[in-house]
Amino acid sequence: MKRxxxxxxxxxxxxxxxxxxxxNVDLVTLPARDSVQLTIYNxxxxxxxxxxxxxxxxxxxNKLQFSWANTLIDPTSVxxxxxxxxxxxxxxxxxxPGQKPQHLIWNVESMFEGQVKVEVTYFTSxxxxxxxxxxxxxxxxxxxxxxxxxRVFNNSGEEYEDAQVRLIVGTINLVEKIAALAKRRGIxxxxxxxxxxxxxxxxxxxxxGLARAEESEKKRLNGRRPTIVKEGLSEYFxxxxxxxxxxxNGWSKRMQAVExxxxxxxxxxxxxxxxxxxxxxxxxxxxxxxxHKLGESPLPDGQVNLFRQKRQxxxxxxxxxxxxxxxxxxxxxxxxxxxxxxGPDDLVVYETQRMSAERLNFHxxxxxxxxxxxxxxxxxxxxxxxxxxxxxxxxxxxWAGDVNYESEVATTLFDYRTTETKFDIAARSKxxxxxxxxxxxxxxxxxxxxxxxxSDR
Amino acid sequence: xxxxxxxxxxxxxxxxxAPVALxxxxxxxxxxxxxxxxQLDNGKYTLVEEERIVPLLRSGKTNNMIDFSWSNTAxxxxxxxxxxxxxxxxxxxxxxxLIKLADGTxxxxxxxxxxxxxxxxxxxxxxxxxxxxxxxxxxVSYLIANLTRTFEYRALADKPEEFLTLRKYMVLxxxxxxDFIGAGVWAGFGPKFQKEINQLDDLKLRIAKFTxxxxxxxxxFDWYTHGALNPAKPLAxxxxxxxxLTNDEKNKMGEFPLQPGKVxxxxxxxxxxxxxxxxxxxxLTPLDDTMKLYLGESRxxxxxxxxxxxxxxxxxxxxxxxxxxxxxxxxxxxxxATTLRIVEQLNRLGQQYFGNTHGDVEWExxxxxxxxxxxxxxxxGATPILLVKLPARPTDKDAKVKKVTVRFHVTLKxxx
Numbered sequence: 001m002k003r004x005x006x007x008x009x010x011x012x013x014x015x016x017x018x019x020x021x022x023x024n025v026d027l028v029t030l031p032a033r034d035s036v037q038l039t040i041y042n043x044x045x046x047x048x049x050x051x052x053x054x055x056x057x058x059x060x061x062n063k064l065q066f067s068w069a070n071t072l073i074d075p076t077s078v079x080x081x082x083x084x085x086x087x088x089x090x091x092x093x094x095x096x097p098g099q100k101p102q103h104l105i106w107n108v109e110s111m112f113e114g115q116v117k118v119e120v121t122y123f124t125s126x127x128x129x130x131x132x133x134x135x136x137x138x139x140x141x142x143x144x145x146x147x148x149x150x151r152v153f154n155n156s157g158e159e160y161e162d163a164q165v166r167l168i169v170g171t172i173n174l175v176e177k178i179a180a181l182a183k184r185r186g187i188x189x190x191x192x193x194x195x196x197x198x199x200x201x202x203x204x205x206x207x208x209g210l211a212r213a214e215e216s217e218k219k220r221l222n223g224r225r226p227t228i229v230k231e232g233l234s235e236y237f238x239x240x241x242x243x244x245x246x247x248x249n250g251w252s253k254r255m256q257a258v259e260x261x262x263x264x265x266x267x268x269x270x271x272x273x274x275x276x277x278x279x280x281x282x283x284x285x286x287x288x289x290x291x292h293k294l295g296e297s298p299l300p301d302g303q304v305n306l307f308r309q310k311r312q313x314x315x316x317x318x319x320x321x322x323x324x325x326x327x328x329x330x331x332x333x334x335x336x337x338x339x340x341x342x343g344p345d346d347l348v349v350y351e352t353q354r355m356s357a358e359r360l361n362f363h364x365x366x367x368x369x370x371x372x373x374x375x376x377x378x379x380x381x382x383x384x385x386x387x388x389x390x391x392x393x394x395x396x397x398x399w400a401g402d403v404n405y406e407s408e409v410a411t412t413l414f415d416y417r418t419t420e421t422k423f424d425i426a427a428r429s430k431x432x433x434x435x436x437x438x439x440x441x442x443x444x445x446x447x448x449x450x451x452x453x454x455s456d457r
Numbered sequence: 458x459x460x461x462x463x464x465x466x467x468x469x470x471x472x473x474x475a476p477v478a479l480x481x482x483x484x485x486x487x488x489x490x491x492x493x494x495x496q497l498d499n500g501k502y503t504l505v506e507e508e509r510i511v512p513l514l515r516s517g518k519t520n521n522m523i524d525f526s527w528s529n530t531a532x533x534x535x536x537x538x539x540x541x542x543x544x545x546x547x548x549x550x551x552x553x554x555l556i557k558l559a560d561g562t563x564x565x566x567x568x569x570x571x572x573x574x575x576x577x578x579x580x581x582x583x584x585x586x587x588x589x590x591x592x593x594x595x596x597v598s599y600l601i602a603n604l605t606r607t608f609e610y611r612a613l614a615d616k617p618e619e620f621l622t623l624r625k626y627m628v629l630x631x632x633x634x635x636d637f638i639g640a641g642v643w644a645g646f647g648p649k650f651q652k653e654i655n656q657l658d659d660l661k662l663r664i665a666k667f668t669x670x671x672x673x674x675x676x677x678f679d680w681y682t683h684g685a686l687n688p689a690k691p692l693a694x695x696x697x698x699x700x701x702l703t704n705d706e707k708n709k710m711g712e713f714p715l716q717p718g719k720v721x722x723x724x725x726x727x728x729x730x731x732x733x734x735x736x737x738x739x740x741l742t743p744l745d746d747t748m749k750l751y752l753g754e755s756r757x758x759x760x761x762x763x764x765x766x767x768x769x770x771x772x773x774x775x776x777x778x779x780x781x782x783x784x785x786x787x788x789x790x791x792x793x794a795t796t797l798r799i800v801e802q803l804n805r806l807g808q809q810y811f812g813n814t815h816g817d818v819e820w821e822x823x824x825x826x827x828x829x830x831x832x833x834x835x836x837x838g839a840t841p842i843l844l845v846k847l848p849a850r851p852t853d854k855d856a857k858v859k860k861v862t863v864r865f866h867v868t869l870k871x872x873x
Contacts (some may be wrong), residue, residue, distance in 0.1 A: 132535060149572075151574075167656065187568055222558055222564070222586075223516065223556070223558070223564035223565070223566070223568045223570075223586035223588060224558075224562070224568075224570075224586075225568065225569075225570050225571065226570070226571065238683065247573075250575070250576025250577070251573055251574060251576055252573070252574040253571055253572070253573045253574070254571060254572040254573075254574070255571045256569075256571075275604045293559075294647075303535065305535075305536055307504075307538075307598075314679075317557075320494050320496070320539075320596065320598075321496070321499050321504065321506060321596075321598055322496055322645075323496060323497070323498075323499045323500075323502050323504040323600065324499065326536075343501075346714035346716075346741065346743060347714065347743070347744070349677055349743040349744075349745075349746070353819060353834070353837050353838075354837045354838055354839070355834070355837070355838045356838045357816070357817040357818065357819045357839065358819050358840060359815075359819045359870065359871035362773070362776055362871070364773065364774045364776075367774075368773070368774030368775065368873070369774055370774060370775055370776050370873040371774045373815070373871070375815070375816055375817075377817065378838075380499075384743070384745065386714075386743070386744045386745075436473065441815070443719070
C-alpha cells in the first residue's frame, strides 16, 4: 500500500477562481523539491525546513495546494515566497480548507507566465539530533583520542532526500510545542514505521540537486567523511554538515563532527563525601581549547564513552579496549573544562579518623548551667596511593556551625563552610593530613562558617 | 533445551548501488569471529570486543556497507565501536595506514564515513571507505548487559588456625543471550582466560591462590553492640570470632584489592579431610587493609563486664566529670593462649549514664587501669579497643581455669 505521498505535495492548480474548492477530486501536478535545507534544534523538538521548488504559473489567479499528510508540520508556520520574478508574483491569501486537514491553498496572483522558483518554509517536529562522544586513552593514560559524533534522527514522517543539514546548538524559547500544533484538529501522528522506509540512501536525486549530491558522494568515495562546519550565530552555534544527507523516515544517521588526537588530560582524585559519596573518585579533566587540540566550537550536551587501550605484551600495540566510564556531559563552551567521573578507584584509599576530643571554654548562664562550649578534635586523614604513578588528590570537607580549622598542611576555603586541600601523592605511598578542628557551640557559636587559622591573624 | 546461540551478524554488503535497499534485502558475507574478548574490569559495564576479518571492495561507485545486527542480546546500541586495525598484505596483517589524496589531505585507507540506524531493528550500517580491495581486520566493541561477574572465595585454614589458603574465584554469569566460544576473559587483574561460556552458563574461574596466609584469629567483646548474653548471665556478652587477613605482601597477598564476595571457610580436620567453619561476606579490601571474616560465637571465652564504680565530680555549675571503673572478668577455656579485644564505646557509656554527651566524649584514662591492657583505636578515639592477653586453660586436669580480672579506669570529662 502506498502511504502518504511525499510528505509535501505542491500542486499548481490551474483552475479558475470560480472552481469549487470543496470538490474532492483534484488534478494536480507534483513539482519535485529542488533543494531542501533542514535546520534542526536540539533544545526543542523543532526543525526549520526550507525547500525550493519550481512551479509553473499562468498569468492571473493561481491556486497552489500544499499538503502534508501524516507528518508533523506546524500548519501555522508554513510560508511561501517566490524567489524569481518577485515583482510579478504576489501571494494574495492562504486558505486552510476545513474539510481537508493538512492542506492549504495559496492564492497567487501572477503577472508572469511560466516556471517560477519558490521557497516554502515551515516548522516540523520529529527531526532531532544529539551528540555523543568517544574518548580512547593510551595505555599509560596520558593522552586521548577524542571524537564527537552528531546523530540525526528522522521520525518526522517525511523523507528529506539529499538535504543540507544544519544543527543548532543552544536553547530557544517556544511558547507552544510544534508537535502539539501539528496534532491539532485530530490529525494522526506518524509512527516510526510511517514514511518511506529503507529507501536507497542516495535516494531519488532531484534534477537540480544532482550535481551537489554527486560532489558529496565523490568526497565520500575519496575516503573523506562529511565535514561539519561550525560557526557562531547569535547566542547559538551552528553545525553545518557538508554536502547532502538523506535520512529515511525512522532512521538515524551518525556522523563524526569533532576529532582531536593526542589530547593531554589531567587525572585528579576528589574526595567530597557530600557530593561523590564515601570513596575518592577519579576524574579525567581536559579543556575545550586549542591547548587540548579542541576549542573550535562548543561541545553540545551528549554522552561520553571513555575507553583505554590495553597494552599488548612486549609490544606497544593496541590489544583491545577497556571500558572506563560513561557520563552525560552538559554543553561545554569554548575554553571550558570537560570532567569525566570514572568513579571510585580501588587503588586509592582514603580514611579519616577522629583521634581525640577535648571540651573547653565553657560559658555558664545565670543559673550556672553550661550554655556555651568549644569542642576541639584532632582528625587524621590518610590517603594511600597504590598506583604506579603519582596522583593529585583534592579533599573537600564540609563543616557545620562556627568552626576554627587548623592544619600544618596548606588548606584553603572552598566556600564559607568547606575546607579544601590539594596533595600530590607519590606512587605507591601514603600521606597523612592532620587537622585540629575547634567547633563553637551554644553561646560560644557566633558565626555559621569556617575560619582557617591563617585567616584569624 | 540448549539455548540457541543468538546471532550477531556482521555482514559486508557488497552491493553495488543500493546498499540499504527497500525491505533491507541483503546479500551478505558473514565473516566469522576471529577473536572475542570479554572485559570485566569495570564493575558496572561489561565490554565485549570481537575481531573479524571483513572483505572490503575498493570504493569506486559506492562505499562498502557493513551491516551489524543482533537479536535477543542486550547490546547497548550507543556503545558500538567499529575500529579497522589492520589490513592483510602478503599473507600478513599490517596496521591501517594513511593515504594521500590528490589535494594533499590524508585519510586512513580504511575509513568509517558514517553510521546509519534503521528503525525498529537491532542493527546498524557502517559506510566504510576502502582505498583498495582488501581483507581488513576490524574490532567491534560494545557494552552488553546480563553478562556479569561476581567474586567468591574459599579459605582453607590449617588445623592450628595459623595459616590458610585463600582461593579467589570469579564467577561469570551469562544471561546475555549470546554464546561466546573461545572468549578471552579478563577481570582487570589476575590471568586472562580463554573460555567458552554459553548462554545461561555460569562459569567459575580461579583467578588467584594465596597460600600460607597468616591468620589473625580474634575474639571480640562489644557490650554496647550485643548486650547481655542471656538472663542467666546478664553481665556477660557474646564473644565474636573473626579471621583477620591482611592484604599485603608480608601476609602473602597484596597483589590487588580483594573484591567483595562470599567467603566459605573450611578447616583441615587432621584426617586428610576438611570441615566447614562457616561463611561470610567479605567487603572490598584494598591493599594493606584487613579482611574481617566472621566465624561465629566463641563459647570457650567468657567475659563479664561490671561497672565497679561510678562517681561524679562537679567542676562548676552543672559541669562535671564522671569517673568510672569498669571491671572485666574473663575466663579462657581454650587450650591456647589468646587475646581478647574489648570494644568500649565511650559515647554509648556516656549516654547510658548521663544522657547527651554533646558529640564525642572527652575522656582520660585513670591510674586504676590494669597495666597489662594495650589500647588500639581502630574505630577512632572515642571507641578504644582494650587488648587483654589470656593464658590457655591449665593442662593439669585438676587445675581450674584462672579468671583474669582487668580494670578500665576512665574519666569522662566536661559533661553537663
